[in-house]
Every structure is written in structure tokens, then in C-alpha cells.
Amino acid sequence: MATLRQQSLMMVQSREKVSFEAPSTKISDYFGSEIFSLAEMKESLAPSVYKKVSVAIEKGTKIDSSSAEEVANAAKAWALAKGVTHYTHWFQPLTGSTAEKHDTFFDALSNIEKFKGSALVQQEPDASSFPHGGIRTTFEARGYTAWDPSSPMFILENTLCIPTIFVSFTGEALDYKTPLLKSMDAVNNAAVSICQLFDRNVKKVTPSLGVEQEYFVIDKALFAARPDLVMSGRTVFGHNPARGQQLDDHYFGSIPSRVKSFMKHFEIESWKLGIPVSTRHNEVAPGQFEVAPVFEEINKATDHNQLLMDLMDKVADLHNLKVLFHEKPFAGLNGSGKHNNWSLITDTGINLFQPSNSARENLQFLTFLVATIKSVHDHADLLRASIASAGNDFRLGANEAPPAIISVFLGSTLSAVLDELEENGNIKIEKGDNMYMKLGINKIPEIILDNTDRNRTSPFAFTGNKFEFRAVGSSSNVAGPMTALNVIVADTLQNMHKDIQEEIDKGSEKKIAIVNVLRNYIKESKKVRFEGDGYSEAWEKEAEKRGLSNLKSTPFALKVLLEKSVKDLYEKHGVLDERELHARHEIRLENYIMKVQIESRVMGDLALNHIIPTAIQYQNKLIENANGLKGLGLDTKAAVLTINEISKHIEALKENVLAMIDARRRLNKEENIAKKAEGYSTDVKDAYFDKIRYAADKLELFVDDEFWPLVKYREMLFLR
Structure with a gap:
């Protein structure tokens, strides 16, 4: 393995840029x-x-x-x-x-x-x-x-x-496509009924989506020299390098030349296929990047995102690179997600989440805004289930990702608007009066401020004219979460229309009826709104007080799919029936079990067949050297301390790997798939992964670099 590592590193040094040509200098051609x-x-x-x-x-x-x-x-x-x-x-x-x-x-x-x-x-x-x-x-x-x-x-x-x-x-x-198409019909029908309270000309409402795709890139030879990356998509071992992302110097920095060449190439191929990619940049972690398209109808956007990932993988191969879509390929560094920017567009050209100078349009905007917040409040556990996966469990709640607690961020301006509407029934959105930041530098024009700041810690944030569902994992098919979002919003809009009509039937004028319903919905959904730091321990405690779920592991998050309320919800809107829901629950549990099982096997193989033998080999060399020093009458204290440290971590590694294997054997006899998945979560992953990794990563520090069999983080991440 050490030889393979050295050969791989030598290959990287000899890499040259791959040449390619665009069909034209103008993309429009x-x-x-x-x-x-x-x-x-x-x-x-x-x-x-x-x-x-x-x-x-x-x-x-x-x-x-x-x-x-x-x-x-x-x-x-x-x-x-x-x-x-x-x-x-x-x-x-x-x-x-x-x-x-x-x-x-x-x-x-x-x-x-x-x-x-x-x-x-x-x-x-x-x-x-x-x-x-x-x-x-x-x-x-x-x-x-x-x-x-x-x-x-x-x-x-x-x-x-x-x-x-x-x-x-x-x-x-x-x-994934079939229920997505059905959910589009559901949200269209429900949204049109609400729109026609404001504008009878609206005949169709289309969900729109822009998917920001995060990913890592490493050299193909280094990827091949890491069995854990090949087998599971993430590094199960690897000590953090002295320099990781703490300087924040990679974010929006100059794009490494090989990666930039790869980006240009897959962008050209994307444009040929009608994928409207428009943005590229470095992300926070070294080796991490992002590509984003402009907005499209949600079905096309979903197809394009799946096609884009496939295309990126194929083009990367031509550049002797490997794209990593796993949510957390490197411990201690930011993971990768898909930021799903979702909105609703009418056939009259109106974005229903766009504030306006028009009082009528602003009431319509608030109606859809409040309906979406109420949807997230009422079905937070379903949204959490929609993004659950073995990979995303490593990312949610980490330093760069939203927590497993589902909440909604609006920003101070809109929060104040909803508070005023709830308390006094007044609507005040001063969209027409631009706010400016005065910098005190004559050469620089004043900066126009948005109505709200961004909150990177929020899993579901309003960002000006759309909602950004940030908690979706980078390897996921976005159709799953987007289907769930469409369905819950369709259901709330349908209920809202019924509630408004009941108010009108009681004698209320239409606008008053709408405002009354909005005030009730704002009050009922208030606890899901959060403006602060979603990474903080204080938020976990506050969320618990509010009664918000914090489902950190996939098997427990997926339980909601079996609840009668979820079955009734999907069947009501003709998206999935009970059999299809149960099938998805079982499929996703099976997938979770297999992913954790593969990772545990990779851990065992690397620990028992590569790391421990290497550590023992190096330890024997140290013992031989120490005996030589002792024979010369020299001090051997430092060598003995190192030998003892290595022994301690070898024993811990071996002990925990063997215990993990025993736990896995016991669980493989379990016939109940839900219990088996929960066991793999608690008795395998939670019980042993961190302990095994700690011992292996400590050995990486003590064993001579020349002996170490695995390509190290510092060798993979700083690609140029």
C-alpha cells in the first residue's frame, strides 16, 4: 500500500492539462x-x-x-x-x-x-x-x-x-420522476385556486427550481489508492492536515488550474445538453467547489441535475480527476449539499414569492409565504425524512450544514411584517423604498441592501424571492425532497382555500377573510421560525422546548413514512399510495443498512490488513533502534514512549474492530428491517466508527510518513 501511495503521488506530479475546444466562443451558438x-x-x-x-x-x-x-x-x-x-x-x-x-x-x-x-x-x-x-x-x-x-x-x-x-x-x-410529476399537478391545482382569489387570469402555477451542486475534486490516481473512497465514497480514516479550511482562503479564491479546465469542459458539454449552468466557484473546504444553474421548471431542473452529475463524472475522468458527491467525504471539513431554490411561477409571469409595490400582489405574496411556513411547521418530520440518508447523517448539524432540526428563516424585515400582521392585522411591506449601505468611499457606489440577510445555518430559508431548502444531500436525487415539499404546500394551500371560503361564507369581505386566515396560520406556525445560529447548542435546547424534532439518524427519521397521516396526505393528492410509501421506507432502510455495512467492512479491512501491520512493522523498527541505543548506553526514553503509544492505539483499533464485527454479525441475523437499520445506526456506526477512526488517525501521526499506506488528506485536498 505504501508503494501504491508513492506511485500515485508521482503520477499526480506528471499530470498535464487536457485539451478541448468549445464549438464556438459564443455559448448561444x-x-x-x-x-x-x-x-x-x-x-x-x-x-x-x-x-x-x-x-x-x-x-x-x-x-x-x-x-x-x-x-x-x-x-x-x-x-x-x-x-x-x-x-x-x-x-x-x-x-x-x-x-x-x-x-x-x-x-x-x-x-x-x-x-x-x-x-x-x-x-x-x-x-x-x-x-x-x-x-x-x-x-x-x-x-x-x-x-x-x-x-x-x-x-x-x-x-x-x-x-x-x-x-x-x-x-x-x-x-423518482413519477411522484414528482404528480406532486407538480397537486401543487398546481391548489395554488391556482388561491391565485384566483386575486387574479382570475391565472390558469397554471409551475414549481420552479435552481439546484446549487456542491462537490469535491481529487486526482484520479489518489482516489484509486484509497480503498475507502472507492468502496464507500468517503474517507473512513484520515487525520486532519495542519492546514485545512481554518484560514477560509479557499472560499471564492482563484480556481486551481486543473479544476478550472475540468469546469470549463463540463460546462460546455452541459450547455450542449441545454443545462443552464451559470455559476462556478470554490467552496469553503479545500478541494471543494460548486456549480449552479439558472432556474427551470422543476421536472427539467431535476432531470438536469441528475444528468449534470453523470456528465461531471464522465468529464472528470478525461481530466484524470474524480468528482466526489458524498455528503461528507473528509472528516473535519465542510460537507457537500444541494441547495434547492424553490419558487412558484404563474402562467401570467408572476413569481408568487416576489414582494411587490402592489397591495394586492403583496397580500398574495404573504398568502403563499405563510402557507409555505405553515406547511414546513405541520410536516417538518416528513421534510426531514425526505433528506435522510447515511451520507447526509454525517453532514447535518456539522459546522457547514443545517442541523437535523427543521426550521424556517425569514430575516428581520419579513419577521416584523408577519408579527405586525399577526398582532394588528396590518400589512406593511416597503418594497419600493430601497435601503442603501453608505461606505464612505466616494469612488464606490452605494450598495443596495436586500430585505433580509442570509442564514447559512437554516435548513429552509427565504432568500428574497424563493425558499432555499439547504439540507438536501449532495448525492441525492432532488426529486424526493421536492416531491415532499410540493405535496405539503399543496395540502396547506388546499386547506387554506377552504378556510378562506368558510370566512367568506360567514359574511367576511374577501380581503378580510384572507387576512384573518393568515393571522391564524402565522400564530399556529410561529414556533418553526428561527432567526439565530442553527449550529449552536442553545438552539438545540430551544428547539426541544418548542417541541421541534431533532432526528439525527436516518432509520429514526424514516419512521414518519409509515404514519397514517403521511399515507393520507400522499393518497389525498394522488402522489403515492400506501404500498408505494411502504416500499420506499423499506428501500431506504435497506440502502442505509448496506451503506453502513460497506463502511464498517472497509474500516475492518483497512485496520486489520493495512494499518495494524504497518504500525507493527514500524514499531518493530523502533524497538530495534531502541535496543541499539540501549546497547550504546544512550537514552531510550523517547523511543519507549512512542512504542507504548503505538501499542496502545493498535490494541484499541483491534479491539474495537473485532467488537464491531461481532455487532454486525448479530445484526445480520435480525429479520425485522427497521430494527436492523436502527441497530446498524446505534450498535455499529455510533458505537464504533468514531473510536476506530480515532485510533487509526492517531497511528497516522506516530507512524513514519514513508511507511503509511493511505494517501493523506494534505496530499488529496490541495490540488493545483
């Missing part, structure tokens, strides 16, 4: 060139067919078989002209990644390229080998993928990719 967009359809379809298809996409109605046949022919001609040979239904099973099965256009029997409308609309992948939570058995393998016309087809690696949903033979959703 090639943006979306690899997608079969509505513009492409308009050019290639008959006007009558194009009208049917575009209306179906806009309104979410079905595309008839004859139109599908025309679309298939046009898509085939477009793809063949670009050198494409295969097509695939691109879907998002409950593995968390994407899936595809490629078929060729070429038909050997007729010796021509074919692509029927039926092949566009539907395929049949094997459903038994994907996670299904007991919905299907091994011998019941049939499942279906079905075309989602609202997300454009695209070309990736000479393959035409068709975004689809994935369902079982009996109709249950086996993917």
Missing part, C-alpha cells in the same frame, strides 16, 4: 444543440402535429399514437444526422442514480434504421433487479418505462436518451 427541443420539433413536424405535441406538453395531456409516430420519425432523423446509432429510455430508479438500456436504430432484417412511435412511448426493462421494496418478486420481472414529453430528448455519447417514468407491471411508481 451551441446551447441546446444536443437536445430535441420544441424548436427542433417545430422545424421537423407538420404544423398540425407540432401544435398537438406542444399543447400536450404545455397542458400535460396525452400525445396520441399517430403524433407519437411522427415525433419518433423526426427524432430518429435528427439523431441519425448527428451520428447517433442507439436510443434508450433514460429513467431514475430508486437506486438514486439514472438507468438506461440501449437499443440500436438498425433493423438487420430490413437493413434500415427504424424507430417506431411505440418504441418512443414505452419500453420494458427488468423491474425485479431495481429496488422495489417488496412490490415485485424476483420471478415477477416486468416493468415499464414511459416517455415524459415535458422533458426534452437529448444525445449523450452517440445515444438518443428519452426521459421516462418507470412503473411496475401493476402500476406502482418505481422511480
Whole structure:
């Protein structure tokens, strides 16, 4: 291993930049060139067919078989002209990644390229080998993928990719996209009913999303020399370097040249695929970075985020780099998340979370703002469950991430507005009067202040014209949390409309009825609002007093999925039924167990087969040297102290690893999956991971650098 480490470090020193070229110096010349967009359809379809298809996409109605046949022919001609040979239904099973099965256009029997409308609309992948939570058995393998016309087809690696949903033979959703699409309908229907209290012209409300993606980048050779990174995506061992992120000099700093080259390359490939990436920068931890797109309709944004991660991984390989999407790949450093910037947009062009100079629009803004806060208050545990994963458990509550306690940050201005509305029924939003920061430097123009500061410690923060759900993990498919958010907001809006109508039926004028309901909702949801430091111990104590949950471990957070209220909520809005919810609960518990199991096995392997033998080898060398010094009559006190320290940590490492293995063996006999997952959380991860790591990391300090088998943090993180 020590030899492998040295070889890897030598490879890094000899790396050269990878050359690549953009199709044009203007992004607009090639943006979306690899997608079969509505513009492409308009050019290639008959006007009558194009009208049917575009209306179906806009309104979410079905595309008839004859139109599908025309679309298939046009898509085939477009793809063949670009050198494409295969097509695939691109879907998002409950593995968390994407899936595809490629078929060729070429038909050997007729010796021509074919692509029927039926092949566009539907395929049949094997459903038994994907996670299904007991919905299907091994011998019941049939499942279906079905075309989602609202997300454009695209070309990736000479393959035409068709975004689809994935369902079982009996109709249950086996993917992330199906419930997301249903949740979009739910929040649309509920939001339109509220909007029409203010503007009868509103016929559709679309959830919008911008996903900020955090990630780490290390050299590919160093990644390959760390079995824990290869097997689990994170370093189970590794002592913090003398210089980590404490100077905050990496944040927004000059981007390392190899990473910048990689960024430019994957941005070009993203733009070709219509992914509107717009921002890149260094994050806080060394080796950590962020990419962010502009806002899109939530289904497209979700597809694009999944595609972006896949694209980044492929492009990184060309640059001899490895992208790490794990939420906490390096202990002691900031972890990575997805900051989901969510808003609701009407078909009349209004962002429902945008304050305005108009009194009517401001009342509408407050209505949706309060409804969202009430949703988070009423369903905080469901939101927490939506972001639960083995990786995210390491991140939530750490120094850079929101805590496991779900709360809402509004900022002083909006908090004062809601307090005034609750107490006195008054609405005062002075949007038109800009606030300025006077710097006292004549050369510098005055800075226009926002209505609210940012709170990086809040898991769910209002940031001017949107809510930012910051607690989502960096490796997650955002469709899960966004589905939950859409559903809970839809439910609150539906209840709100009913409550307002009841007030009107009692004789209240419409505006007064709305204000009365808002005042009640503000009062009922007040305890979920928090403006302070979410990292502090004081907040944990305060949250406990308020009765807010603090579910730090995934198996315990996921219990809410089995509650009747959650089942009723999802069934009420037609998003998931009881069987689908139970399946997701089981799938996610299985995933948690396997992730912790893999990490514990990696820990045992590295400790018993690499670290302990290395430490003993070095210890024997020290003993030999000490005996030599003793024979010469020289002082051996320092050597003996070091030998004893190494012995102590070797024993602790061995003892805890063997105890962890015993605990794992006991748990593997447990047939109840919930108890097994909870046991892996408490009796394996919580009981032994930190103890084992402490001993291993102490040995890293004592063993000669030349002997140490694992690539060290300082060697991985400071890539240039």
C-alpha cells in the first residue's frame, strides 16, 4: 500500500492539462444543440402535429399514437444526422442514480434504421433487479418505462436518451420522476385556486427550481489508492492536515488550474445538453467547489441535475480527476449539499414569492409565504425524512450544514411584517423604498441592501424571492425532497382555500377573510421560525422546548413514512399510495443498512490488513533502534514512549474492530428491517466508527510518513 501511495503521488506530479475546444466562443451558438427541443420539433413536424405535441406538453395531456409516430420519425432523423446509432429510455430508479438500456436504430432484417412511435412511448426493462421494496418478486420481472414529453430528448455519447417514468407491471411508481410529476399537478391545482382569489387570469402555477451542486475534486490516481473512497465514497480514516479550511482562503479564491479546465469542459458539454449552468466557484473546504444553474421548471431542473452529475463524472475522468458527491467525504471539513431554490411561477409571469409595490400582489405574496411556513411547521418530520440518508447523517448539524432540526428563516424585515400582521392585522411591506449601505468611499457606489440577510445555518430559508431548502444531500436525487415539499404546500394551500371560503361564507369581505386566515396560520406556525445560529447548542435546547424534532439518524427519521397521516396526505393528492410509501421506507432502510455495512467492512479491512501491520512493522523498527541505543548506553526514553503509544492505539483499533464485527454479525441475523437499520445506526456506526477512526488517525501521526499506506488528506485536498 505504501508503494501504491508513492506511485500515485508521482503520477499526480506528471499530470498535464487536457485539451478541448468549445464549438464556438459564443455559448448561444451551441446551447441546446444536443437536445430535441420544441424548436427542433417545430422545424421537423407538420404544423398540425407540432401544435398537438406542444399543447400536450404545455397542458400535460396525452400525445396520441399517430403524433407519437411522427415525433419518433423526426427524432430518429435528427439523431441519425448527428451520428447517433442507439436510443434508450433514460429513467431514475430508486437506486438514486439514472438507468438506461440501449437499443440500436438498425433493423438487420430490413437493413434500415427504424424507430417506431411505440418504441418512443414505452419500453420494458427488468423491474425485479431495481429496488422495489417488496412490490415485485424476483420471478415477477416486468416493468415499464414511459416517455415524459415535458422533458426534452437529448444525445449523450452517440445515444438518443428519452426521459421516462418507470412503473411496475401493476402500476406502482418505481422511480423518482413519477411522484414528482404528480406532486407538480397537486401543487398546481391548489395554488391556482388561491391565485384566483386575486387574479382570475391565472390558469397554471409551475414549481420552479435552481439546484446549487456542491462537490469535491481529487486526482484520479489518489482516489484509486484509497480503498475507502472507492468502496464507500468517503474517507473512513484520515487525520486532519495542519492546514485545512481554518484560514477560509479557499472560499471564492482563484480556481486551481486543473479544476478550472475540468469546469470549463463540463460546462460546455452541459450547455450542449441545454443545462443552464451559470455559476462556478470554490467552496469553503479545500478541494471543494460548486456549480449552479439558472432556474427551470422543476421536472427539467431535476432531470438536469441528475444528468449534470453523470456528465461531471464522465468529464472528470478525461481530466484524470474524480468528482466526489458524498455528503461528507473528509472528516473535519465542510460537507457537500444541494441547495434547492424553490419558487412558484404563474402562467401570467408572476413569481408568487416576489414582494411587490402592489397591495394586492403583496397580500398574495404573504398568502403563499405563510402557507409555505405553515406547511414546513405541520410536516417538518416528513421534510426531514425526505433528506435522510447515511451520507447526509454525517453532514447535518456539522459546522457547514443545517442541523437535523427543521426550521424556517425569514430575516428581520419579513419577521416584523408577519408579527405586525399577526398582532394588528396590518400589512406593511416597503418594497419600493430601497435601503442603501453608505461606505464612505466616494469612488464606490452605494450598495443596495436586500430585505433580509442570509442564514447559512437554516435548513429552509427565504432568500428574497424563493425558499432555499439547504439540507438536501449532495448525492441525492432532488426529486424526493421536492416531491415532499410540493405535496405539503399543496395540502396547506388546499386547506387554506377552504378556510378562506368558510370566512367568506360567514359574511367576511374577501380581503378580510384572507387576512384573518393568515393571522391564524402565522400564530399556529410561529414556533418553526428561527432567526439565530442553527449550529449552536442553545438552539438545540430551544428547539426541544418548542417541541421541534431533532432526528439525527436516518432509520429514526424514516419512521414518519409509515404514519397514517403521511399515507393520507400522499393518497389525498394522488402522489403515492400506501404500498408505494411502504416500499420506499423499506428501500431506504435497506440502502442505509448496506451503506453502513460497506463502511464498517472497509474500516475492518483497512485496520486489520493495512494499518495494524504497518504500525507493527514500524514499531518493530523502533524497538530495534531502541535496543541499539540501549546497547550504546544512550537514552531510550523517547523511543519507549512512542512504542507504548503505538501499542496502545493498535490494541484499541483491534479491539474495537473485532467488537464491531461481532455487532454486525448479530445484526445480520435480525429479520425485522427497521430494527436492523436502527441497530446498524446505534450498535455499529455510533458505537464504533468514531473510536476506530480515532485510533487509526492517531497511528497516522506516530507512524513514519514513508511507511503509511493511505494517501493523506494534505496530499488529496490541495490540488493545483
